[in-house]
Amino acid sequence: MARYDDMVEGFTRRLAKTVSRRSVLRALGGFLVGAAAVPVLPVKRGHAAGGAPDDETSCDYWRYCAMDGFICACCGGTARACPPGTEAAPITWVGTCRNASDGRDYIVSYNDCCGKSSCGRCLCNRNEGDRPLYLPANANDYNWCVGSKSGAPYHCTISRIMGVATK
Numbered sequence: 001m002a003r004y005d006d007m008v009e010g011f012t013r014r015l016a017k018t019v020s021r022r023s024v025l026r027a028l029g030g031f032l033v034g035a036a037a038v039p040v041l042p043v044k045r046g047h048a049a050g051g052a053p054d055d056e057t058s059c060d061y062w063r064y065c066a067m068d069g070f071i072c073a074c075c076g077g078t079a080r081a082c083p084p085g086t087e088a089a090p091i092t093w094v095g096t097c098r099n100a101s102d103g104r105d106y107i108v109s110y111n112d113c114c115g116k117s118s119c120g121r122c123l124c125n126r127n128e129g130d131r132p133l134y135l136p137a138n139a140n141d142y143n144w145c146v147g148s149k150s151g152a153p154y155h156c157t158i159s160r161i162m163g164v165a166t167k
């Protein structure tokens with residue numbers, strides 16, 4: 001045991017002679033700053049990584065970014081087709097949504113589907129880029145079925161890709 005003590009003492013003395021306190025503190029500081037930059041736990045980040053960006057029945061679906069209404073995919077239709085017995089209102093509002101899987105921005109048209117009473121399932125209110133009603137092309141908080149045949153009742157909302165947004 002004494003031999004071990006001598007070895008450690010010798011090593012410590014040699015270290016104390018050759019390494020300054022300041023350089024030890026500098027190295028320790030660098031290590032702590034570097035360690036802070038590395039996340040300790042895996043963390044889900046951002047909208048694209050969370051939720052359900054590819055599930056048409058989820059409000060997190062990427063193309064619903066400016067949605068305000070009941071998701072037609074939960075009401076017997078799909079993301080882009082009205083349920084049977086309803087028809088798309090001719091007046092729409094548009095939004096620009098980023099598709100995280102290809103990193104591109106798309107112009108998305110939102111159509112209210114009209115002809116049956118309110119679906120009541122999967123209410124989705126995300127409103128990215130929503131504008132006041134006096135800018136109707138970008139306003140979603142409005143029953144666009146008033147523009148459909150005989151003002152049929154609002155049922156749900158679909159989203160259709162119109163094209164890639166260019167700057």
Ligand code: ABN
Pocket residue numbers: 068069112140141142143144154157
């Ligand atoms: N555009 C969807 C909607 C329909 C009825 C009322 C408010 C919003």
